[in-house]
Amino acid sequence: MTIWLPDLSSGSGPLYLRLAERIESDIDSGVLASGTKLPPQRNLAYDIGVTIGTVGRAYALLRERGLVSGEVGRGTYIMERDRELPAPIAPAPLPHEGSRAVEAPPGKLHFDSTAAPNVGQSRAIEAMLAAISREHPDDMTSYTRTFPEHWFAAGSAWLSRNGFRPAPETIVPTLGAHAAVMAIIAAVTSPGDHVLFEHVTYTQIARSSGLIGRRMALVNSDVHGIDPDDFEAVCAQKHPKLAFMMPTAQNPTGVIMPSERRAAIAEIARKYNVLLVEDDLYGALTNDHTPLLAEFAPERVFVVGGLSKSVAAGVRGGWLSCPAHFRHSIRVAHKMVTGGMPFLLAELCARLVLSGEAAAIRARSIAEISARLDIVRKALDGCDYNMTQNIPFIWLALPDPWNSGTFKNAAYGQGVLIDDEDEFKAGRSDQVFHRVRIGVSAPRTRGDVEKGLSKVRRLLDEGSAGYDSFG
Secondary structure: OOOOOOOOOOOOOOHHHHHHHHHHHHHHHOOOOOOOEOOOHHHHHHHHOOOHHHHHHHHHHHHHOOOEEEEOOOEEEEOOOOOOOOOOOOOOOOOOOOOOOOOOOOOOEEOOOOOOOOOOHHHHHHHHHHHHHHHOHHHHOOOOOOOOHHHHHHHHHHHOEOOEOOOHHHEEEEOHHHHHHHHHHHHHOOOOOEEEEEOEOOHHHHHHHHHOOOEEEEEOEEOOEEOHHHHHHHHHHHOOOEEEEOOOOOOOOOOOOOHHHHHHHHHHHHHHOOEEEEEOOOHHHOOOOOOOHHHOOOOOEEEEEEOOOOOOHHHOOEEEEOOHHHHHHHHHHHHHHHOOOOHHHHHHHHHHHHOOHHHHHHHHHHHHHHHHHHHHHHHOOOOOEEEOOOOOEEEEEOOOOOOHHHHHHHHHHOOEEOEEHHHHEOOOOOOOOOEEEEEOOOOOOHHHHHHHHHHHHHHHHHOHHHOOOOO
């Protein structure tokens, strides 16, 4: 009998992800037929030279993708896959207030997102979209070739916070904050250049920069944010062209960098000629009065913000402010990496901001997030976690002997989707945090928040002995 073993000699990324992708590839190619029993985790780990935890995470990911099923005592099996085209689906009715257009998998609760909560913003968006369609029929049918001045004014207004007031001529409208950062990276660095990241951060930027040939440099952080001494050491050794930072409500730690440290970081960046991206996406939700990093080094800091965390993630609204001499190159880079700014979305976002509707929605979002954080305090009383006012996630420390990946799998088994620490690691790192991030803005209702957190609390109280993985 032929024994199946996955080939992990090629590919990149974490071993568990490579293993899951290899199994999925073998399912698609017919090497693994429906009903085939996968090897027990312990056996496969021994045969291919990895840990049992690596195999367990790979199997869990395959279950999440609907490719395998597991039964305690029986093992893990390849599921039957329907390869016929699905029947057409009738259009769903417009969502009413309190509903979500995108639901979690059946029986699962999304605690793995920090998008703005649903506070009825779809009504305002619907009315504005209708007005734009009526008033700009020609612009709707063509490419965006000119940018109206009010698009820049909207970005200037939205990015203004504390003492930072960017001039409209420094603004570039973008397809969200992610596209803004990638436009900056594409414009000011070249393939092979180092871009600096914290060990845990918003890793979609790190992964995207790797896809376009940039190399990563990692810098240490502590309870006050990036360590200035290590930042200087990395700048001296790696010579990064650019550093990506989240000084206010860092994702996933929630840390707010104090003013003195921001000043030190700015001075070191100036000394080594390093440009800085200040992702202020969560800053608009806070009541923090710390001066923005851009106030300490305006000649080298790019400030990025958008609507996804406080108004609506689906409208893909964002802006960046840059030192004036970079504006043209970044506008060109944004067009090259995204295909260009669609008139409909840019006009919608500008109207939301300039009408005051975005600020009103943000106020309702903050109130809803605050109420949900109160639920967190009650449900996780006595637990160790980082929480920042009005920020829709916590960075939860796990008691011994839990590790981050196993806890994520255990939570999934209870119907709760959360993010383990590997989701936020910008590169291979020897730092272990034994933490998970839990977002509270995506569940449909506050009752769902209570329900999901009660399951998380039960896992914390019972310990890993209460979790039985599929074997």
